[in-house]
Amino acid sequence: MESHNSNDNCRDNVESASQIIAEYGDFIWAIAFAEVKNRDQADDIFQDFFLSLVSKPIPNNVNNIKGYLYRAINNDIADATRRVQKYRAHINKYSQKITYSINKSNPKNALEEEQINRMFDIIKEQLPRSSAQAIILRYRDGQNTREVAEKMGVKSKSISRYISTGLKKIRQHLAGK
Numbered sequence: 001m002e003s004h005n006s007n008d009n010c011r012d013n014v015e016s017a018s019q020i021i022a023e024y025g026d027f028i029w030a031i032a033f034a035e036v037k038n039r040d041q042a043d044d045i046f047q048d049f050f051l052s053l054v055s056k057p058i059p060n061n062v063n064n065i066k067g068y069l070y071r072a073i074n075n076d077i078a079d080a081t082r083r084v085q086k087y088r089a090h091i092n093k094y095s096q097k098i099t100y101s102i103n104k105s106n107p108k109n110a111l112e113e114e115q116i117n118r119m120f121d122i123i124k125e126q127l128p129r130s131s132a133q134a135i136i137l138r139y140r141d142g143q144n145t146r147e148v149a150e151k152m153g154v155k156s157k158s159i160s161r162y163i164s165t166g167l168k169k170i171r172q173h174l175a176g177k
Contacts, residue, residue: 016057017050025046027066032045032077048076120136122170122173123166127166138163145160
């Protein structure tokens with residue numbers, strides 16, 4: 001009986017979020033786009049915002065829904081920005097560590113180099129060719145995004161997306177998900 005109520009609540013939350021998106025979706029997306037100035041990022045934030053409306057519906061006592069949505073989407077944008085900055089800092093730190101380890105030719109680091117090579121093998125096995133190639137060129141070969149884009153014959157924005165998506169999939173794989 002309890003799971004039936006849980007399913008009903010979930011269905012109600014999805015319907016409620018869908019109604020909000022139907023009525024205020026253009027407004028929400030416009031705020032996201034105005035803040036990030038990138039259509040792909042605005043789309044991602046918009047989709048994440050829908051999910052946050054499903055998981056945490058607008059309280060019944062809110063009188064100004066548009067004002068509430070404005071504050072909520074700006075909070076989601078700030079959270080997303082912090083996550084991206086933290087992620088980039090983590091990747092840069094990891095990249096520096098890999099570059100340092102690879103460039104260091106001390107025999108004591110043979111095991112570490114072997115682990116790094118195994119990591120790149122996992123990347124090749126688990127990711128689509130474009131993501132794997134972008135990650136390897138960027139992090140193993142130390143090329144910047146522009147150089148990787150030129151070598152692969154695509155735009156830098158595509159390389160960023162390949163790397164971001166690829167690293168996310170590898171983290172999920174390593175976490176056993």
